[in-house]
Amino acid sequence: xxxxxxxxDAALSDWLANYAIxxxxxxxxxxxxxQNSNFFVTTRLGRYVLTLFETMPRSELPFYLHLMAxxxxxxxxxxxxxxxxxNEYLGTLSGKPAVLVRRLSGASDMAPDAARCRKMxxxxxxxxxxxxxxxxxxxxxxxxxxxxxTAEAVRPYxxxxxxxxxxxxxxxxxxxxxxxxxxxxxxxxAFRDNVLWDEDQIGGVIDFYFAGNDALLFDLxxxxxxxxxxxxxxxxxxxxxxxxRGYHAERPLTAAERTAWPAMLRAAALRFWLSRAExxxxxxxxxxxxxxxxxxxxxxxHLRIAAGDSLPWVD
Amino acid sequence: xxxxxxxxDAALSDWLANYAIxxxxxxxxxxxxxQNSNFFVTTRLGRYVLTLFETMPRSELPFYLHLMAxxxxxxxxxxxxxxxxxNEYLGTLSGKPAVLVRRLSGASDMAPDAARCRKMxxxxxxxxxxxxxxxxxxxxxxxxxxxxxTAEAVRPYxxxxxxxxxxxxxxxxxxxxxxxxxxxxxxxxAFRDNVLWDEDQIGGVIDFYFAGNDALLFDLxxxxxxxxxxxxxxxxxxxxxxxxRGYHAERPLTAAERTAWPAMLRAAALRFWLSRAExxxxxxxxxxxxxxxxxxxxxxxHLRIAAGDSLPWVD
Numbered sequence: 001x002x003x004x005x006x007x008x009d010a011a012l013s014d015w016l017a018n019y020a021i022x023x024x025x026x027x028x029x030x031x032x033x034x035q036n037s038n039f040f041v042t043t044r045l046g047r048y049v050l051t052l053f054e055t056m057p058r059s060e061l062p063f064y065l066h067l068m069a070x071x072x073x074x075x076x077x078x079x080x081x082x083x084x085x086x087n088e089y090l091g092t093l094s095g096k097p098a099v100l101v102r103r104l105s106g107a108s109d110m111a112p113d114a115a116r117c118r119k120m121x122x123x124x125x126x127x128x129x130x131x132x133x134x135x136x137x138x139x140x141x142x143x144x145x146x147x148x149x150t151a152e153a154v155r156p157y158x159x160x161x162x163x164x165x166x167x168x169x170x171x172x173x174x175x176x177x178x179x180x181x182x183x184x185x186x187x188x189x190a191f192r193d194n195v196l197w198d199e200d201q202i203g204g205v206i207d208f209y210f211a212g213n214d215a216l217l218f219d220l221x222x223x224x225x226x227x228x229x230x231x232x233x234x235x236x237x238x239x240x241x242x243x244x245r246g247y248h249a250e251r252p253l254t255a256a257e258r259t260a261w262p263a264m265l266r267a268a269a270l271r272f273w274l275s276r277a278e279x280x281x282x283x284x285x286x287x288x289x290x291x292x293x294x295x296x297x298x299x300x301x302h303l304r305i306a307a308g309d310s311l312p313w314v315d
Numbered sequence: 316x317x318x319x320x321x322x323x324d325a326a327l328s329d330w331l332a333n334y335a336i337x338x339x340x341x342x343x344x345x346x347x348x349x350q351n352s353n354f355f356v357t358t359r360l361g362r363y364v365l366t367l368f369e370t371m372p373r374s375e376l377p378f379y380l381h382l383m384a385x386x387x388x389x390x391x392x393x394x395x396x397x398x399x400x401x402n403e404y405l406g407t408l409s410g411k412p413a414v415l416v417r418r419l420s421g422a423s424d425m426a427p428d429a430a431r432c433r434k435m436x437x438x439x440x441x442x443x444x445x446x447x448x449x450x451x452x453x454x455x456x457x458x459x460x461x462x463x464x465t466a467e468a469v470r471p472y473x474x475x476x477x478x479x480x481x482x483x484x485x486x487x488x489x490x491x492x493x494x495x496x497x498x499x500x501x502x503x504x505a506f507r508d509n510v511l512w513d514e515d516q517i518g519g520v521i522d523f524y525f526a527g528n529d530a531l532l533f534d535l536x537x538x539x540x541x542x543x544x545x546x547x548x549x550x551x552x553x554x555x556x557x558x559x560r561g562y563h564a565e566r567p568l569t570a571a572e573r574t575a576w577p578a579m580l581r582a583a584a585l586r587f588w589l590s591r592a593e594x595x596x597x598x599x600x601x602x603x604x605x606x607x608x609x610x611x612x613x614x615x616x617h618l619r620i621a622a623g624d625s626l627p628w629v630d
Contacts, residue, residue: 019389019390020386020389020390020391020441020442020444020445021389021390021391021441022437022440022441022565023564023565044434044437044561044565045390045391045392045437045438045441045517046390046391046392046516048390069388071335072395073384073395073397073398074334074335074336074397074398074399074400075334075335075336075360075361075363075397075398075415075417076335076336076360076361077360077361080387080388082388082389082390083388083389083390084389085389085444085445085447085448086448087448100390102390119359122337122359122360123360125337126335126336126337126360127335129335129400130335130400132400133400133401133402201361202360246359249338250337250338250359
C-alpha cells in the first residue's frame with residue numbers, strides 16, 4: 001500500500017479548479033510505489049496520476065519534473081507533468097508537494113524476451129539522446145560520492161566476507177577512469193517494473209526520481225543487470241546483446257565504453273547492494289520503503305567480478 | 316488525396332537522425348486534410364504524424380506549434396509537436412516547413428449524441444481555460460477584418476438576394492458590441508471531423524491552423540453550428556443545451572454572452588459562408604482546397620436570422 005497521505009475528493013476538486021482538465025470524476029489510491037503517495041485521477045477530460053511527495057524536499061523536485069517535461073516534449077513516452085492555470089507543474093495538496101502527470105498505458109513485464117530487451121535498449125538511447133539537450137544538471141544522487149558515504153554507513157552491519165568484498169570493490173571502482181565515458185542525464189532506475197508495455201510497444205517509462213548526470217553506460221549497466229540476468233544472476237547473452245544492440249543502433253557505443261563495461265556492471269551491482277543494505281540495516285523512521293533483499297545484488301556483484309572481461313557486449 | 320509533396324524514406328530517415336524517437340519503421344501518406352501534406356510516421360519508439368506546410372508562411376507557424384505545445388502541457392489531448400535534438404519544433408523537409416506531432420488515437424463521429432456534445436463542450440472550455448495563459452497572441456485570422464475584406468471580394472459573384480443578405484448581415488455584425496465578451500485563443504474550426512473519439516472519451520482535437528484570439532463565444536458558435544444542427548439546419552435543442560452545459564460547468568457563461576449568443580451564431584455562419592464562397596468563386600492557383608458547398612452556410616445564416624432570439628441556451 002503506498003498511500004501515506006490521504007486526499008479527499010473535496011480537496012482535490014478544489015485543487016483541480018486551477019487546471020484546464022475538467023472536473024473530478026474519480027479518485028483512487030494506487031498500491032504500488034514505495035516513496036510517494038500515488039493516485040489515479042479521472043477528470044471529465046482525461047486520465048492522470050497524482051503524486052504527493054512524502055520525503056523529497058520541494059526544492060529538489062523541479063529538476064525531475066522539468067526533465068520529464070523535456071523528454072515528453074521530445075516525443076518519448078514518459079509521464080509528462082501537467083501545468084496548472086498559473087503554468088506551474090508543482091503544487092501543494094494535503095500539505096505535501098504535489099504534481100499531476102499524464103497517465104500512461106501498459107503493464108510491466110517481469111520476463112521480457114530478447115525482442116523486448118532490444119526495444120528497451122532503443123528506448124534508453126532515446127532518453128539519453130533527448131537528455132543531452134536538457135538545460136538543467138544535477139549529479140546522480142546515487143553516484144560515486146553517495147557510494148563512498150553509504151558504504152561507510154552500512155559497513156559495520158556486514159559480516160567479514162562482505163566487508164572484504166565491499167572494501168575491494170570500492171578500491172577497484174575508485175581506480176576506474178570514467179572521464180572518457182559519454183555523460184548525460186540518466187534514468188538510473190530503469191528496472192522492469194518501471195517500464196510499461198502497451199502490446200509490443202513501450203507505452204511508458206516511469207519513476208524518474210533517481211535521475212541525474214552520470215556516465216550513460218552506468219544507466220545501461222543498471223538496466224542490463226535487472227533486465228538480462230538469469231535466475232542464478234549470470235547475464236543471459238542473447239538478451240544482453242539484444243538490449244545493447246537496440247541501444248547501439250541509436251547511440252553508437254564507443255571503444256572507451258567497451259573497455260569500461262565490466263567495471264560498470266560491477267558499479268551498478270554495488271549501487272543496489274548498498275542502497276538495499278542501507279534500507280535493511282538503517283531504516284529511516286518516517287520513510288516507508290519496501291525493503292528488498294540486499295543479498296541479491298551482493299551475489300550479482302560477486303558474479304560480475306568472477307566473470308572478469310567475459311561479459312556479453314554489443315558485438 | 317492530401318499528399319502534395321512527396322517525402323522519401325531516405326530523406327525522412329536522415330531527418331529523424333536529429334530526433335530522439337528512434338529510426339524510421341514506416342512512412343505512409345494520409346488521404347485527409349486539405350491544406351497540408353500529412354503522413355503517418357512509425358519509428359522504433361512510437362507513432363507520429365508528419366506535416367509539411369504547403370501554403371502557410373513559415374513565420375506564421377510558431378504561433379500554432381507553441382499553442383499546441385502549451386495546450387498539451389496543460390493536459391489536453393492535442394497533437395503535441397515533437398522537439399528535435401536542437402530543441403526546435405519546426406524543421407524543413409522536401410523544401411517545406413515540417414513538423415512531427417504525437418499521433419492521437421480515435422476517430423471522428425459525424426453524428427454525435429447529446430452525451431458527446433456535452434463532452435465536446437467540456438473540452439472546448441478546457442481549451443479556452445488553458446489558452447488564457449498562452450503567452451503569444453494573434454488576431455483570429457478569419458475574424459472581423461477578414462470578414463469585411465472577403466465579403467467585398469466574393470460579393471460580385473453572388474446573386475442579388477445573396478448580396479442583400481450579405482450586406483444586411485455585415486451591417487448587423489458591425490453594430491454588435493463584442494467588447495464585453497470574454498476573449499482568448501480559440502480553435503475556430505472545431506468541427507466534428509477535427510475531433511477524435513477514443514471509445515467515449517475525446518482522444519484528440521486536431522487542426523489548430525485557424526486558431527487565434529477572438530471572443531470565446533465565437534468558438535462555441537462555430538462548434539454548435541456544426542455539432543448541433545439538424546439536417547434542415549435548425550439547432551437541435553437537446554444537443555445544443557448539452558454542449559453549452561458541458562462548457563458552462565467548467566467556464567461559466569456570462570450575461571453578456573447570453574445576450575450576444577444569437578448574433579454570434581450568425582457571425583459563425585457568415586464566416587463559413589464567406590470562406591466557402593471564396594474557395595468556390597475565387598480558387599487560388601497552387602492551393603488545393605477541397606471545395607465545400609457555400610450554400611449550406613448561407614442557408615444556416617438565413618435560419619439563424621429567422622430564429623431571432625429563440626435559440627437554445629444553457630438554461
